[in-house]
Amino acid sequence: MTIDKFQHPININLPQSTESVPNKNSLNSYLPIRTKGNDFDWNAVIGLVLRGLMRKKIEKYTYEQFTNDCKLAFEAKLGEEEFWDVLQEMYFDNKDIFSVSPELLLFRAQKGEFSAGDARVASMFTSLLQSSPPKKFDAKLNFIEKEMLDTLRNKMSDDSSLKTTEKPYLPFLSDAFREDLKFLSNRPKYLLNEIQSFLSFYGFTYTAQLSLALPDWRTGKAPSEKPLYFIMDHERASNERIHVKNHGYRLFSESTARLFPMMTMLELLQPEHGIKEAKKVPLWEIAKNIEESNREDLSQRLENFARAFRSQRQLNTSFDEANSALDWLNNIVKLAIAQFSVGERFNINKRYMLEVEKTLASHFIQSRGRSGRVLVLNQDYIILLTNLVVGENEKLRFHELVSGFRQRGIFVDKQTEQELIKFYERIGNVERMSDSGDAVYVRKTI
Template sequence: MTLDKFIDPFSRDLPTHESGVAEKNTLNSYFPIRTNEKPCDWEAVIGLLLQVVLRKGIGKYTIEQFEMDCQGELEEKLGEDEFWYVLKQMYFEQKDILKISPKMLLFKAKKGEYMSVDERLATMFSNHLMDLKLNDFDVKSNFLEREFLVTLEKKLEVKKAAPKTEVPYLPELTQAFRQDFKFLSSRPKYLLNEFESFLSFYAFTYTSQLSLSLPDWRTGKEPKAKPLYFIMDHERASKERTYLKKYGYQLMSESLIRVFPMLTMLEMLQPSKGGDETVKVPLWEVSRRIQESKYEHLEEHLKQFAFAFKKKREIPGEMKDASSALDWLENILSLSEAQFKFGGKRGLDDKYANSVEKIMAAPFIQSRGRSGRVLVLNQDYIILLTNLVVGEKDKLRFHELITAFEQRGIFVDKQTEQELIKFYERIGNVERMSDSGDAVYVRKTI
């Protein structure tokens, strides 16, 4: 998409009179949570995501029909009717059939098996995968399980690739997610065991890093990971640990309040034309294109929209002096937050932030008495993250591991670094050449 194609409709689409300003705030991009949201079903999210990357769907085919088809196929080959009832008990009665391959989780993507929040979460993850396509999973299975998979494959429907709807807001994190997903997909049994934890981790780190990055839109540059400090779940969180206090839970919690206001305003700022212009862009990309634009009426259009929005939402107070298009965009974003400080919308941003915290961040928060709430990683998440970071390599220097953690939004202080090394030594996947971090190597556990 050329710059002029974006900036011209971007400004012309903005209402310049209060009658054209929408009554409600809508959020259809960059974040899956809506107001008064219910917790998601991770199995459904996984099934919907697999449907996208495999380009195959389950359609109207039910697991009950699948069981009958498997029975028909195997009874004919095995020649013993009684043997089927053993297999039924082994694979179907407790739904253990879903554990033989990730592909089986496509049954969770069947209409009626998922809620709208599950679909939006799956869409968020598929956007991060950027058209990644998997042909299949190379599962080491026995004769019977291979027969089950062949039977399933015959019933799957081919699906088209999902259309691109967004430019990634956090490109560095998107690249890490795509890389980690490919690594896990090459180890399908491990993927099955860790799929929910993997998506839960990335849902959280995307949420926290997005909230921290939103204020940096004016630079017009791709955001890099912002410091957000964690401890291991068994560590003490004393008040002397300044990084935890300054760049820990409190920072994240306060940052979540801006997610709904700023992203709903970003929704209003998107062009509404067809074709390429339906691909939505982040605030920092809007800023970059404004800075490079020669469209002469842009500043005036933004100014008129700012006054129209202020009047429509009856927002009191004065706007800051503005002498450029970016200044007016800053006023607009300030208004997006100000609308929730009074009147009928008062406190909605706080309620939304609390809902997001419960749904996306709960596994990573602990209360530590006088130290208050802190961000933590339990041992299971640490092992998963370590395996993802080491990836296809045999081992990685400890300081390189920490750098890769940071690229994924996880920062730790020196005290936690030492606790991590002790933990790796206990589970036996570390090589210490000396006492310095440079001479400590960490291996995968898989």
């Protein structure tokens, strides 16, 4: 067995002394949220995501220059200055041209148009996208809009700067994200209408599913979707609905407590700096590679790190019995959680949890009086998800649709299933062959 085959576990960063263990917890991958400074602009995030999707950019070319170039092009072809005045009012004065094609949104991804926070949030989506082929948009445009878009395309250049620096932690969700974005990309106008809701949904479901998947690292297997229950936003949430009560908001909130502790520890276990093109890897992949490696010193190195970390953080946490490298990795994870259970670090983690909820989850949480908080989907999100799951199919059986929801991290109980069918009947995109779910078909709304 060669060293190269198991480069990641062999090259994980394991300081050998207390002095070399960092005394601060940093988070630079897999999640864009920090303990503060999480404000971001959706317009900039969308522009950056589309830039990564298209692998195109427009730099050193301002919106004003573009407007003037369009003016010159139309004056040369039409020869009527008054006609340009009409076009300028229709498309340019209020930037309504941004609704013509996703390519126009590259103006929002220019240097100086986005902040570090915008870039962090966009990186979460480019990481989900991974290395998908560049996408071209084929919008159905009139002659005038085609001329404007051709003017812009002449100023575009190839861009490979927005590369993903990490392997997907949730491959199942990354696959769904790419498939859904492909569906939207084939319908540019629909994409422009729904891109913010689409990214908002995936930002939340990715964070929720990541928090649920973290404890399963020891399996060494890529996570699958974990149950997390939602209701429609008009439904009642009684305490008798056990899944909604115990496996909805409460489960999400409890799970987010492990995000910052475990993800900051994961930063310390990443491949050593200087390894060419090394991508950051999930904890479950580190465990897999350690299990498959024949390096005899891994257990000792992990033990040394665990003891150095415990000493540096001044923790009195006892170690579980350890007979293998994975046992010592388990002790390291235990320390990661323990350091945030007391003192100021406990407050830091609380602030992080609040930032996650405020920044990525607020559209999916409602307070329901005595029933407490619940996870909800409003009708707009339900229609969007329905269209994405049905995809290129003409229609799907209802139980297949529910299965597609689960693949995207959305679980519903039987009561909500009946409410969904009623909702689809109201908007007219359902065919009911009988009262059973197997005989109910759901169509797209577009």
